[in-house]
Amino acid sequence: MNDEIHTARDVTKRHSLKIDTFRSLYGPLGAVVEGQARIYRLPACPHMLASEFDIGTIRSMPDVSVVYTHGNMSRVPYDAFVAAGSRAIIHMGFGNGTVPDYMEEVLKEVRAQGVFVVRASRSGSGSIVRNGATNDDLNDYIVVDDQNPAKARIRMALALTKTTDVREIQEIFWRY
Numbered sequence: 660m661n662d663e664i665h666t667a668r669d670v671t672k673r674h675s676l677k678i679d680t681f682r683s684l685y686g687p688l689g690a691v692v693e694g695q696a697r698i699y700r701l702p703a704c705p706h707m708l709a710s711e712f713d714i715g716t717i718r719s720m721p722d723v724s725v726v727y728t729h730g731n732m733s734r735v736p737y738d739a740f741v742a743a744g745s746r747a748i749i750h751m752g753f754g755n756g757t758v759p760d761y762m763e764e765v766l767k768e769v770r771a772q773g774v775f776v777v778r779a780s781r782s783g784s785g786s787i788v789r790n791g792a793t794n795d796d797l798n799d800y801i802v803v804d805d806q807n808p809a810k811a812r813i814r815m816a817l818a819l820t821k822t823t824d825v826r827e828i829q830e831i832f833w834r835y
Contacts, residue, residue: 663687666702668835671783671807684784684805704835712817720816721746725808727781728752734765740774747775747815751808756780757792770799775828777801777815779808789829801829 660670660681669683689698724740726748740748748769752758756778758766770776778787778800787802789795795802803811811832818831 662691664689664691664696664698666706668702668704668706668806668810706835710835711821717817717820721819723747723749723812723816723819725749725751725812727808728759728762730759732759732762734762737765737769741769741772745774746819747777749777749779749803749808749811749815751779751781752792754780754782755785755792756787756802763793766800767798775801775815775819775825777803777811777832779803779806779811781808783807799825801825801832804832806832 661679663681665681665683665687669685670681671683672680673682674680686700688700688702689696691697722743722745724736724743724745724747726736726740728751737748750756750758750766758778766776776798778792778795779802780787784805784807786805789802793800801815803814806814814832814835815828818828821831822828
């Protein structure tokens with residue numbers, strides 16, 4: 660992408676039209692120079708063949724939905740996704756994936772119905788601190804670490820092909 664080599668985990672398209680739009684939070688892995696790939700660093704997280712996920716054996720993925728939060732929002736999108744059969748909802752919260760006080764009971768109800776709640780940020784980058792904006796341990800929530808909501812959605816769906824244990828899913832988010 661623009662003669663840069665990025666890892667799929669970190670790369671994000673930052674502009675709808677520009678050629679140099681692809682950016683990685685931690686920078687590119689290398690560059691293409693005179694048609695040759697030059698790798699200058701390797702990713703620390705397991706990836707591709709080193710992961711436990713074999714997309715060749717996964718026939719379908721569980722439904723995972725994303726809710727973009729905003730001020731004075733209603734519970735309608737959460738209720739609709741639960742009713743439609745979503746297995747998890749990525750809560751795209753303010754800053755640190757914050758759950759506004761008027762939505763706390765809604766997310767607790769979502770989780771009580773067996774739907775996983777995954778806290779992410781709508782800010783575009785940065786890590787989500789576990790038990791920072793809400794008590795994730797008490798509420799049985801998952802945090803995305805530094806992944807954006809779109810990538811967290813895919814990661815959550817993949818995680819659900821392996822386990823439904825919240826602690827194990829959280830470890831998947833930390834590991835990858």
